Amino acid sequence: MDSDSTVIYRHHIAPPRAFTQFSHELIRHPRLSSDAARLLTWQLSLPDGAREPLSRTAERARIGACAFTRAKRQLKEEGFVHERRLQGPGGHWITQQLVSNVPLSDAEAAKILVRSNPDDPKGEGERSGKAVAADRMAAIIACSWPRAELTDLAHRHKPRMPDELAHAVSKCTTNQERARLVAEALLTHGATALDFTGAATKYSDRPAAQRMAGLVQNPRPVLNDVAGAFRIALRRLYRTRNIILHGGATQGVALEASLRTAAPLAGAGLDRIIHADYVEGLDPLALAARADVALPLVNGETGLSVVDLLEPG
Numbered sequence: 001m002d003s004d005s006t007v008i009y010r011h012h013i014a015p016p017r018a019f020t021q022f023s024h025e026l027i028r029h030p031r032l033s034s035d036a037a038r039l040l041t042w043q044l045s046l047p048d049g050a051r052e053p054l055s056r057t058a059e060r061a062r063i064g065a066c067a068f069t070r071a072k073r074q075l076k077e078e079g080f081v082h083e084r085r086l087q088g089p090g091g092h093w094i095t096q097q098l099v100s101n102v103p104l105s106d107a108e109a110a111k112i113l114v115r116s117n118p119d120d121p122k123g124e125g126e127r128s129g130k131a132v133a134a135d136r137m138a139a140i141i142a143c144s145w146p147r148a149e150l151t152d153l154a155h156r157h158k159p160r161m162p163d164e165l166a167h168a169v170s171k172c173t174t175n176q177e178r179a180r181l182v183a184e185a186l187l188t189h190g191a192t193a194l195d196f197t198g199a200a201t202k203y204s205d206r207p208a209a210q211r212m213a214g215l216v217q218n219p220r221p222v223l224n225d226v227a228g229a230f231r232i233a234l235r236r237l238y239r240t241r242n243i244i245l246h247g248g249a250t251q252g253v254a255l256e257a258s259l260r261t262a263a264p265l266a267g268a269g270l271d272r273i274i275h276a277d278y279v280e281g282l283d284p285l286a287l288a289a290r291a292d293v294a295l296p297l298v299n300g301e302t303g304l305s306v307v308d309l310l311e312p313g
Contacts, residue, residue, distance in 0.1 A: 079103030158198030
């Protein structure tokens with residue numbers, strides 16, 4: 001043995017209580033700093049039901065602000081931490097954080113988060129005022145709305161003399177292609193790119209074109225507003241249903257208005273759910289998870305288009 005050799009001896013006693021098991025892959029992860037590993041293992045050691053955010057864990061672990069920012073970024077890049085923001089009742093914004101002991105993709109994390117109810121951390125199910133099913137349906141409809149509107153506009157673009165856009169639309173074989181062509185035209189030239197001279201519905205088509213031009217130019221806030229309006233209508237329907245089912249009141253003052261506004265939305269949502277099941281074998285919760293992921297990502301670094309919000313990533 002060389003004179004400068006070091007020999008390591010390890011003495012280990014299994015703790016009788018208050019311990020957590022971690023995989024070697026997690027503890028020895030080559031791309032996680034010591035702060036990131038400490039932050040992750042601390043979070044995973046918390047008891048079930050604990051709602052301590054990552055920032056509070058960093059404070060308790062004495063990880064500084066800059067080091068915390070780097071550690072959190074590493075954990076998100078490696079798939080151990082996922083975040084999403086959603087708007088709850090009354091317009092209040094909530095940030096949900098998911099910490100896992102194995103890397104998760106965005107879709108996998110969204111599927112877990114969509115099953116959770118931020119207003120019901122104990123998992124006691126939907127209670128009064130917490131119509132989670134309505135919010136999930138609203139997200140699905142909001143993501144399907146742009147392509148449906150753009151497809152309608154593609155069919156109604158009827159100038160007196162067929163232009164380049166009309167010829168291109170006529171050669172398309174899918175609604176997705178038609179919607180993408182119209183979206184690109186609206187983004188480049190605005191609402192004037194479409195000509196409804198030969199359309200019977202031209203007076204309503206022009207405002208629709210202006211509305212969709214605003215969407216393709218600034219999609220995220222427009223989609224958030226639309227999703228919010230859909231949530232209100234579907235929550236009203238959900239609560240009206242509760243009044244009928246649990247109270248036996250079939251003459252409620254909001255019944256007629258709820259059916260009038262929510263019935264077309266519910267039909268559109270069911271259409272998307274059935275389509276996803278037939279085409280991809282995708283269950284409704286997975287589709288809702290995809291919609292929840294798409295809304296904050298649209299027009300961001302991923303390049304997600306308003307035409308492809310419900311398409312598989």
